[in-house]
Amino acid sequence: MPGEDNKGLILHCECGVKNYLDPYAFFNFSGKTRCASCGQVYSIELQGGFMTKGPDKADGEPDRLPGYAETADFEPISGPGKTAPSPKPRADILGRPKPITQSIRGRPVSGRPLTKEDLVGSKPRMIMEG
Amino acid sequence: MPRARTGGKKAATENSDFEEWCQQEFNPAAAFSKPEALKGYRVLSCTQYILGPSCAAYLGELGAEVIKIEQPRTGEPMRHTTPWNEPLLYPLSRWVPERGTGLGFFGANYNEYFVGLDFHRPEAKELMLKLAAKADVVVENYRPGTFDRWGIGYRQLKEVNPRLVYAWLGGFGGWGHGRGRASYDILGQAQGGAFGITGWQEEFGGFPSKHTIWLADYWGGMMQAVNILAALYWRDTVSGEGTFLEYSQVDGVTRQLEWSLPVYGRYGVVRQRWGGWDTELCVNGIIGCGKSSYPDSDNPQEQEEGYITITAYQDEDFIRLCDAIGRQDLAKRYPELDSRVLADSQREIYAALEEWAKDKTKEEVASVLDKNDILNQPVWNAKEVAEQPHWRERGSIGWLDDPTFGDVLAQGPGYKLSETPPRVRSAFKPVGTDNEFIYAKLAGLSNEEIEQLQEEEVI
Numbered sequence A: 001m002p003g004e005d006n007k008g009l010i011l012h013c014e015c016g017v018k019n020y021l022d023p024y025a026f027f028n029f030s031g032k033t034r035c036a037s038c039g040q041v042y043s044i045e046l047q048g049g050f051m052t053k054g055p056d057k058a059d060g061e062p063d064r065l066p067g068y069a070e071t072a073d074f075e076p077i078s079g080p081g082k083t084a085p086s087p088k089p090r091a092d093i094l095g096r097p098k099p100i101t102q103s104i105r106g107r108p109v110s111g112r113p114l115t116k117e118d119l120v121g122s123k124p125r126m127i128m129e130g
Numbered sequence B: 001m002p003r004a005r006t007g008g009k010k011a012a013t014e015n016s017d018f019e020e021w022c023q024q025e026f027n028p029a030a031a032f033s034k035p036e037a038l039k040g041y042r043v044l045s046c047t048q049y050i051l052g053p054s055c056a057a058y059l060g061e062l063g064a065e066v067i068k069i070e071q072p073r074t075g076e077p078m079r080h081t082t083p084w085n086e087p088l089l090y091p092l093s094r095w096v097p098e099r100g101t102g103l104g105f106f107g108a109n110y111n112e113y114f115v116g117l118d119f120h121r122p123e124a125k126e127l128m129l130k131l132a133a134k135a136d137v138v139v140e141n142y143r144p145g146t147f148d149r150w151g152i153g154y155r156q157l158k159e160v161n162p163r164l165v166y167a168w169l170g171g172f173g174g175w176g177h178g179r180g181r182a183s184y185d186i187l188g189q190a191q192g193g194a195f196g197i198t199g200w201q202e203e204f205g206g207f208p209s210k211h212t213i214w215l216a217d218y219w220g221g222m223m224q225a226v227n228i229l230a231a232l233y234w235r236d237t238v239s240g241e242g243t244f245l246e247y248s249q250v251d252g253v254t255r256q257l258e259w260s261l262p263v264y265g266r267y268g269v270v271r272q273r274w275g276g277w278d279t280e281l282c283v284n285g286i287i288g289c290g291k292s293s294y295p296d297s298d299n300p301q302e303q304e305e306g307y308i309t310i311t312a313y314q315d316e317d318f319i320r321l322c323d324a325i326g327r328q329d330l331a332k333r334y335p336e337l338d339s340r341v342l343a344d345s346q347r348e349i350y351a352a353l354e355e356w357a358k359d360k361t362k363e364e365v366a367s368v369l370d371k372n373d374i375l376n377q378p379v380w381n382a383k384e385v386a387e388q389p390h391w392r393e394r395g396s397i398g399w400l401d402d403p404t405f406g407d408v409l410a411q412g413p414g415y416k417l418s419e420t421p422p423r424v425r426s427a428f429k430p431v432g433t434d435n436e437f438i439y440a441k442l443a444g445l446s447n448e449e450i451e452q453l454q455e456e457e458v459i
Helices: A125-129 B016-025 B028-033 B051-061 B122-133 B154-160 B185-192 B215-239 B249-255 B260-267 B315-324 B328-333 B343-357 B362-371 B382-386 B389-393 B435-443 B447-455
Strands: A010-012 A018-020 A029-034 A041-047 A050-058 A068-070 A100-102 A108-111 B042-046 B065-070 B113-116 B137-140 B165-170 B243-248 B284-289 B306-311 B375-378 B397-402 B406-411
Touching: A108 A125, A108 B406, B042 B051, B051 B065, B051 B137, B051 B165, B051 B215, B065 B122, B113 B435, B122 B154, B122 B435, B137 B215, B154 B165, B165 B215, B185 B215, B185 B249, B215 B243, B215 B249, B243 B249, B284 B343, B284 B362, B306 B362, B315 B328, B315 B362, B328 B343, B362 B375, B389 B397, B435 B447
Parallel strands: B042 B065, B042 B137, B065 B113, B137 B165, B165 B243
Antiparallel strands: A010 A018, A018 A068, A029 A041, A041 A050, A100 A108, B284 B306, B306 B375, B397 B406
8 A cells, every 4th residue: 555655755555545644743753653544553664755665564553643534535534533733833822812811910900802892992991080 | 049259250440439420420310300412303103113212212201292193992903912812901092992002012112102193094194294284304205106106205294394314223224125115123134144143053043043133123223313403503503404215234234244245355254053052252152051940931942951141251250150060171172262263272262161050050150150250141031121120220111100001110211411301291192192192283283173083983
């Protein structure tokens, strides 16, 4: 199965699924990963994003999971146990607003979504009125 | 709280009387009782991201009346850019209160008035001409020639205001065959040559490194602000007329390449990267300290080992450094800079320093070096910088009671003027906050006209 297609950061499984290997996790990598669809484990080695060894069928548990996968007709495959989210620069980044009402020293700050009723002109009412 | 950095080499000219005088003259608490250097000058800031906005903000810190002009209701892109779409200040505008402005916007838009104006609408040109007629300066950083194409560039605005100083900023210059591309800080630094000499030597991967902060933007804004002051001086004292100013981000980066270009021109030698060390001086670099200063922190970056910068390239300093780490053999083997600075010498010396520091935190290393009068500075993170009493005392960092957003920690102006100190009155405001005030004052619009233009999302 391994062959012509498996030269970089996409692992083409013999089941027909393309497993996208997250560059952050796999750019320089030596170990095992697993097809997100059929569960076949592969031993691979990548250097600078190029696959320098494998993929060779292997047993056991994967070291890392692909970041994303899709079938030949482009149906996405992801989820716990199948794919792994890409690493983040900080563990607590959520990517969505983190509302606050106080600064780190405990004073009021306009850090949460407001409604038009919360405003006086363009200013938050709680800041205007204290 | 991190300790104040008072150790290390003592200044040769300690003069407490002078220091007391400086403290009095530059007292940040007295800034608001003093006049502002640029009060009376009006600046239109048609800017986005950091390069253009920071230029106008510097003028605002010095007292100019800066009017930021943005896309109605949602504002310029920087409000929505960083960081991580998480820490936001609300409202984005009175029309969109449920959304906020990201803190990447912070620091580049101090002390400004905020109005909306959709430059794509036919009504915008007339309003822009009215505003420009009563302005001293226009700052803009759209792609070169865009405002000219829209009929509101320098050539058109000087017809209504010949005294106008028009400052354009952009990535690759407004003319020349490389002009046509958009730029961001990272591209400007790459083309300007900064990344070519920043990053790792080959044995550590060889990769160049980008600067995490937007250096080319913030320093570019400052350079163009200097140009604007020169143009205003020329106008007000010599010519009586305005000027067109152009600033390329790349030119600004190249201007700061130190000796890289002269040495290339002389010998054809391409200056190389040398990581946290220095190709010309040793010891003058960063070492890792094996112990974390915050082993119990939840933040993975704080759990890492610490780092410290050490400067001991003078022969006598190097001898003391070797004494301090118990490696007098290095001082004997490399008594002069010429021998120390060679690549193999540096590898040995920095490895010895890290070996010595492997069971110490950066503060413990600093303590030893301070006792031996060796210049050093632990590499600080944002928390350590923010909590430094030295910078708080100087007003370079401080809590701002922002009139719109409340309690925010802000960088203060990075320069001090004793008689006309720069200051921060507000971090920024929601989009279009000052529509009524500015369009009535400068364009003569009635309340009804302003309301209608707002409803139509022209302003």
